Amino acid sequence: MSAPLLEVQNLKLYYPVKVRKNALFSEKGFVKAVDDISFTVNQGETFGLVGESGCGKSTTGKTIVKLLRPTEGHILFEGKDIFAPENKADLTTRIQIIFQDPYSSLDPRFTVGRCIAEPMVVHKIGTPKEREERVRQLMADVGLRPEHYTKYPHEFSGGQRQRIGVARALALNPSLIVCDEPVSALDVSIQAQILNLMQDLQAKYSLTYIFISHNLSVVKHLCDRIAVMYLGNIVEIAGKNDLFDHPSHPYTNALLDAIPVPDPEIPTMQEMLEGDVPSPMNPPAGCCFHTRCKKACERCSREKPALREIAPGHQVACHLAE
Numbered sequence: 131m132s133a134p135l136l137e138v139q140n141l142k143l144y145y146p147v148k149v150r151k152n153a154l155f156s157e158k159g160f161v162k163a164v165d166d167i168s169f170t171v172n173q174g175e176t177f178g179l180v181g182e183s184g185c186g187k188s189t190t191g192k193t194i195v196k197l198l199r200p201t202e203g204h205i206l207f208e209g210k211d212i213f214a215p216e217n218k219a220d221l222t223t224r225i226q227i228i229f230q231d232p233y234s235s236l237d238p239r240f241t242v243g244r245c246i247a248e249p250m251v252v253h254k255i256g257t258p259k260e261r262e263e264r265v266r267q268l269m270a271d272v273g274l275r276p277e278h279y280t281k282y283p284h285e286f287s288g289g290q291r292q293r294i295g296v297a298r299a300l301a302l303n304p305s306l307i308v309c310d311e312p313v314s315a316l317d318v319s320i321q322a323q324i325l326n327l328m329q330d331l332q333a334k335y336s337l338t339y340i341f342i343s344h345n346l347s348v349v350k351h352l353c354d355r356i357a358v359m360y361l362g363n364i365v366e367i368a369g370k371n372d373l374f375d376h377p378s379h380p381y382t383n384a385l386l387d388a389i390p391v392p393d394p395e396i397p398t399m400q401e402m403l404e405g406d407v408p409s410p411m412n413p414p415a416g417c418c419f420h421t422r423c424k425k426a427c428e429r430c431s432r433e434k435p436a437l438r439e440i441a442p443g444h445q446v447a448c449h450l451a452e
C-alpha cells in the first residue's frame with residue numbers, strides 16, 4: 131500500500147486562557163481543543179471528521195491548513211512536516227480550505243474574479259492575463275457564468291457564493307482540500323448541488339478531501355473513511371460501511387441513533403445521550419466519554435483507553451470494544 135498523503139501525529143492544540151481565582155488573582159489554564167490525535171489520509175479519498183460542536187474537528191482542519199499552530203505533534207504532507215520552515219514555499223499552496231460560511235469568507239470589496247484570483251496574487255503566480263484565464267476556467271468548472279466575473283459577492287445567493295469559495299480553493303491547483311462544514315450554512319435544496327459539484331471536481335482534479343461535518347447523512351454519502359471526535363479526542367476510525375453497520379464506540383452508537391428517520395413506525399433515539407459535554411478546560415480523567423457513557427465502569431474513570439485496532443482498518447478507543 132502506498133504511503134498516506136497526510137499523516138497527523140499526536141496533534142495537540144491548547145488555547146491558553148486566564149482563569150480567575152479571586153478578585154485579585156488569576157492563573158493560566160488551557161482549553162484543550164485537540165488533545166493528542168493521530169490519523170492518516172490517503173491519496174484520492176474523502177476522509178470525514180464528525181462530532182458535536184466544540185469537539186475539535188474544525189480546529190484540526192484549521193491546523194492542517196496552517197491557520198493555527200499546534201501546541202505539540204506533527205502534520206506530515208507527503209512525508210514532509212508542513213510546519214518546518216524549509217517546506218513552507220513547497221507545501222503552503224498544496225493544501226487549501228473551503229470555509230463553512232460563504233457569506234463571511236468572501237471579501238465584499240472584491241469582484242468575483244478578484245476573489246478567486248486572490249490566492250494566485252498572494253503567491254505571485256502567473257501574469258494578470260494568465261490569472262484571468264485560470265479564473266474564467268475555474269468559474270466554468272464550478273458552474274458560474276462568464277458575466278459573473280465582474281460582480282460582487284453580495285449579488286449572489288448562498289449556493290453561488292459557496293461555488294466562488296470552491297473555485298478559490300482550487301485556484302492554486304491543490305492536492306488536498308479541507309472542507310469545513312461547506313454545506314451546513316446552505317438550504318437543503320442547494321446542499322446536494324454543492325456536494326455533487328465537489329464530487330465531480332474531485333474526479334476531475336484528483337483531489338483528496340478532509341470533510342468536516344456534524345451531519346452524518348452527508349458524511350455517509352460522501353466519505354470513504356470516517357473519524358469520530360469527542361472532546362478533542364478521536365474515539366473511533368473506520369471505513370464508512372464498517373462505521374455505519376458496526377459502530378463500536380458508545381458515542382458513535384449514540385450519534386447514529388440520533389439520525390432522524392422519516393418513518394414514525396421505526397423507534398429512534400434508543401441511545402439518546404444525557405448531560406452536557408464536559409468543559410475542554412477541565413476534561414474528565416480516564417475515558418473522556420465516561421461522564422455520559424451508559425456502559426462506564428470503574429476502570430473508565432481512571433484509565434484512558436488507547437485507540438486500538440479491533441478489525442482491519444477499524445480503530446476504537448474503548449475498554450469494552452472487541
Ligand code: SF4
Nearest residue numbers: 417420423430448449
Ligand atoms: Fe464508555 Fe468506558 Fe468505553 Fe469510555 S471506555 S466509552 S466510558 S465503556
